[in-house]
Amino acid sequence: MQRRSAERVARLLDACAQVLDEVGYDALTTREVARRAEVPIGTLYQFFAGKAALCRGLAERNLEAFLGRLGSRLDRDPVSGWQSTASVVVQEYVAMKREMPGFAVLDFGDPQPILGPVEEAGPGLDNANELVADRLRPLAVQLGAQESGDLATVLLVAVEIADSLVRLAFRFDPAGDPWLIAEAQQVLGAYLDSRLGQLMPPTINTE
Amino acid sequence: MQRRSAERVARLLDACAQVLDEVGYDALTTREVARRAEVPIGTLYQFFAGKAALCRGLAERNLEAFLGRLGSRLDRDPVSGWQSTASVVVQEYVAMKREMPGFAVLDFGDPQPILGPVEEAGPGLDNANELVADRLRPLAVQLGAQESGDLATVLLVAVEIADSLVRLAFRFDPAGDPWLIAEAQQVLGAYLDSRLGQLMPPTINTE
DNA sequence: TTGCTAAGGTGAGGATTGTTCATGTTAGAC
DNA sequence: GTCTAACATGAACAATCCTCACCTTAGCAA
Numbered sequence: 001m002q003r004r005s006a007e008r009v010a011r012l013l014d015a016c017a018q019v020l021d022e023v024g025y026d027a028l029t030t031r032e033v034a035r036r037a038e039v040p041i042g043t044l045y046q047f048f049a050g051k052a053a054l055c056r057g058l059a060e061r062n063l064e065a066f067l068g069r070l071g072s073r074l075d076r077d078p079v080s081g082w083q084s085t086a087s088v089v090v091q092e093y094v095a096m097k098r099e100m101p102g103f104a105v106l107d108f109g110d111p112q113p114i115l116g117p118v119e120e121a122g123p124g125l126d127n128a129n130e131l132v133a134d135r136l137r138p139l140a141v142q143l144g145a146q147e148s149g150d151l152a153t154v155l156l157v158a159v160e161i162a163d164s165l166v167r168l169a170f171r172f173d174p175a176g177d178p179w180l181i182a183e184a185q186q187v188l189g190a191y192l193d194s195r196l197g198q199l200m201p202p203t204i205n206t207e
Numbered sequence: 208m209q210r211r212s213a214e215r216v217a218r219l220l221d222a223c224a225q226v227l228d229e230v231g232y233d234a235l236t237t238r239e240v241a242r243r244a245e246v247p248i249g250t251l252y253q254f255f256a257g258k259a260a261l262c263r264g265l266a267e268r269n270l271e272a273f274l275g276r277l278g279s280r281l282d283r284d285p286v287s288g289w290q291s292t293a294s295v296v297v298q299e300y301v302a303m304k305r306e307m308p309g310f311a312v313l314d315f316g317d318p319q320p321i322l323g324p325v326e327e328a329g330p331g332l333d334n335a336n337e338l339v340a341d342r343l344r345p346l347a348v349q350l351g352a353q354e355s356g357d358l359a360t361v362l363l364v365a366v367e368i369a370d371s372l373v374r375l376a377f378r379f380d381p382a383g384d385p386w387l388i389a390e391a392q393q394v395l396g397a398y399l400d401s402r403l404g405q406l407m408p409p410t411i412n413t414e
Numbered sequence: 415t416t417g418c419t420a421a422g423g424t425g426a427g428g429a430t431t432g433t434t435c436a437t438g439t440t441a442g443a444c
Numbered sequence: 445g446t447c448t449a450a451c452a453t454g455a456a457c458a459a460t461c462c463t464c465a466c467c468t469t470a471g472c473a474a
Binding site for chain 3: 030
């Protein structure tokens with residue numbers, strides 16, 4: 001039954017996240033993940049092409065969760081400028097780092113950490129942050145950004161900056177260094193302001 | 208003789224850099240590095256505790272090379288503000304990415320990519336960028352920064368931002384996307400200006 | 415020259431890993 | 445009850461990291 005399959009996949013990803021938190025990516029073994037998920041090793045390989053694919057799967061699930069959280073948060077608390085947008089985005093990101101198992105290690109995938117040359121470009125996360133930026137674009141447009149050709153690049157730069165600073169905040173302080181988190185918000189907000197213009201509240205312009 | 212040892216270490220690091228460029232970190236094997244360096248595998252393990260340590264060794268050598276380049280460059284072309292400092296630093300960093308084998312993959316170590324939890328904190332690069340920031344501090348002071356307690360943190364944030372953006376510039380364009388490199392310079396310069404003040408040319412103040 | 419010793423050098427092999435695949439086992443249609 | 449296609453399984457294979465029991469060398473004293 002597909003029902004059971006879905007459950008097993010979920011259990012595998014949960015176990016993957018747990019092991020990731022405990023021993024890190026290098027020391028993670030597919031055997032251990034399968035053991036914890038109480039799934040035979042062969043079955044793991046039926047769902048995921050290998051260790052990297054397994055972690056990509058987790059990263060994808062994380063990304064969906066993040067976008068979901070961000071969406072409902074923005075519905076609840078409407079933002080009124082890039083600064084407050086930056087603040088909300090960073091807050092939700094930080095919350096996930098704290099709550100989601102494995103998220104502190106994996107993030108949304110890997111910003112090309114030390115992987116290698118051209119890994120085959122699967123349909124999944126090749127480079128994660130680019131996907132994040134892509135998914136954030138409609139949101140940015142809705143908030144008043146010009147849909148120019150550079151928008152994608154500007155957003156990618158923004159994501160990259162925010163990502164690196166929040167990661168830094170969690171590098172030594174498992175709860176996230178508050179000063180560094182605040183710095184991430186400020187730098188991100190300033191960058192968005194400078195690149196996307198302050199044209200936030202799209203009240204009807206006099207023509 | 209220690210002479211031979213030093214040569215062998217150098218050859219090992221060269222081979223490591225080469226292999227890193229060709230197949231990436233994951234696929235790098237200690238055997239292959241040893242084979243190319245024409246050094247028995249056991250000898251590799253006499254100098255380096257393992258694959259990770261080998262790469263840390265390369266990262267350290269890279270860092271020294273970078274600091275050396277940066278020093279002589281600043282002697283040649285004195286800077287006149289944080290913006291031009293940012294420009295020079297990014298330029299030298301980019302030059303190394305282009306010229307140094309393995310540097311594009313390894314950088315100065317790993318910004319905690321997907322390694323793991325608390326790896327034992329050796330004397331070497333635990334987190335590389337912190338070391339970079341540390342070594343950059345005297346330089347910043349000489350350029351006019353206040354030697355406050357936050358200086359170290361501000362520099363670390365600056366390095367982290369520059370690092371992530373230059374990496375991004377090289378992620379898809381092997382020669383480094385010029386627009387992204389320029390963006391890295393601008394963002395870095397703006398951050399330094401905003402955090403360290405514009406008090407650059409330390410002409411004698413009227414008291 | 416010869417023997418001795420400590421430091422350094424060596425590579426076959428043990429332990430572990432990622433992954434495959436030949437062999438079960440089910441679930442549903444006829 | 446039989447057939448079939450899809451799913452499930454874990455022993456076995458190849459490749460890896462790293463160790464360690466053995467060698468070679470260098471320098472020195474007798």
